[in-house]
Amino acid sequence: MSAVAAPAARGLLLTFDDRHVREWDAVRPLLREYDARVTFFVCEPDRLDRDERRLLRGLADDGHSIGCHGLRHRRAPGFIAEHGERAYLEQEVLPCLAELRALGCRADSFAYPNSDRDERSDRLLLTLFSRLRAGAPGAGRADPALADALHVPGEEIASRRVLPSTSADTGRGAALHGSDLSGIEASLTRASRQGGFVTLYVHCVSDGHPHANYVTPDHLRRLLGRAAAVDLPRLGFDDLPPTSKDCATDA
Numbered sequence: 001m002s003a004v005a006a007p008a009a010r011g012l013l014l015t016f017d018d019r020h021v022r023e024w025d026a027v028r029p030l031l032r033e034y035d036a037r038v039t040f041f042v043c044e045p046d047r048l049d050r051d052e053r054r055l056l057r058g059l060a061d062d063g064h065s066i067g068c069h070g071l072r073h074r075r076a077p078g079f080i081a082e083h084g085e086r087a088y089l090e091q092e093v094l095p096c097l098a099e100l101r102a103l104g105c106r107a108d109s110f111a112y113p114n115s116d117r118d119e120r121s122d123r124l125l126l127t128l129f130s131r132l133r134a135g136a137p138g139a140g141r142a143d144p145a146l147a148d149a150l151h152v153p154g155e156e157i158a159s160r161r162v163l164p165s166t167s168a169d170t171g172r173g174a175a176l177h178g179s180d181l182s183g184i185e186a187s188l189t190r191a192s193r194q195g196g197f198v199t200l201y202v203h204c205v206s207d208g209h210p211h212a213n214y215v216t217p218d219h220l221r222r223l224l225g226r227a228a229a230v231d232l233p234r235l236g237f238d239d240l241p242p243t244s245k246d247c248a249t250d251a
C-alpha cells in the first residue's frame with residue numbers, strides 16, 4: 001500500500017458552445033500551450049461546411065471532447081411540454097447525435113441550450129448521455145459565493161450526472177459582461193485545494209462579435225493561466241471517470 005494518498009480528483013471543465021468551429025480551431029495553439037483539453041458542445045452540426053467538419057474532427061483528434069448541444073438549439077423543457085418527449089428526441093437530439101457520431105465523435109455528453117432544464121428533461125436525456133451540463137443559479141462571476149454554486153466535490157464526480165456551470169464569456173455583441181472574474185477564480189482555487197470540478201462555458205473566441213457571445217483570446221488565456229497557476233488540470237467531459245448510470249439525478 002502506498003504511503004502517499006492518491007491525488008484528489010479535480011479539474012477545470014472548460015466548454016465551448018454552438019458552432020464557432022473556425023474560431024475554436026484558431027486557439028488550438030493556446031490550448032496546447034496550457035495543456036488543456038476542453039469540450040466543444042456543438043449545435044446545428046448539419047450546417048457545418050466541409051472545412052468546419054474537418055476542423056472539428058481535428059479538435060477531436062487533439063483529445064478534446066465533442067458533445068451535443070441540440071440540432072436547432074431549442075429549449076428542452078418548453079419543447080417537451082409542447083410536443084412531447086419523443087418529438088424532442090426525434091427532432092432535436094437524435095439527429096444531432098447522428099451527425100456528430102458520423103464524424104467519429106463520441107458525443108457522450110449534452111449541454112442544455114440557454115441552460116434551460118428541468119427534472120423531466122434530465123431524466124429523458126440521461127437515457128442517452130453520461131452527463132448533462134446545466135446552469136448554476138445565483139451568484140455572479142464576481143461573487144466569491146460562486147465557488148459554492150459551481151463546486152462538485154471530487155468524490156462525487158462519478159455519481160453527479162448533471163453538472164452546474166456558469167458563463168466565462170467576455171461579452172455578447174456590444175455588451176460586456178464585466179472583467180471581474182474573482183468568483184470564477186475563487187472556484188478554481190477551491191477545486192484545486194479541496195479536490196473538485198468547476199465547469200465554465202464560453203462561445204466564440206474573438207476580440208469582438210456583432211451579436212454572439214464571445215470570449216477574447218486574452219480572457220481565455222487568463223482563465224487557463226489561472227487554472228494552471230493553482231495546478232488544476234484542464235479536462236474535457238470525456239476525461240471524467242465513467243458515471244454510475246443507475247444514479248438518480250441530483251441537479
Ligand SMILES: [Zn+2]
Pocket residue numbers: 017018043069073113114
Ligand atoms: Zn448555445
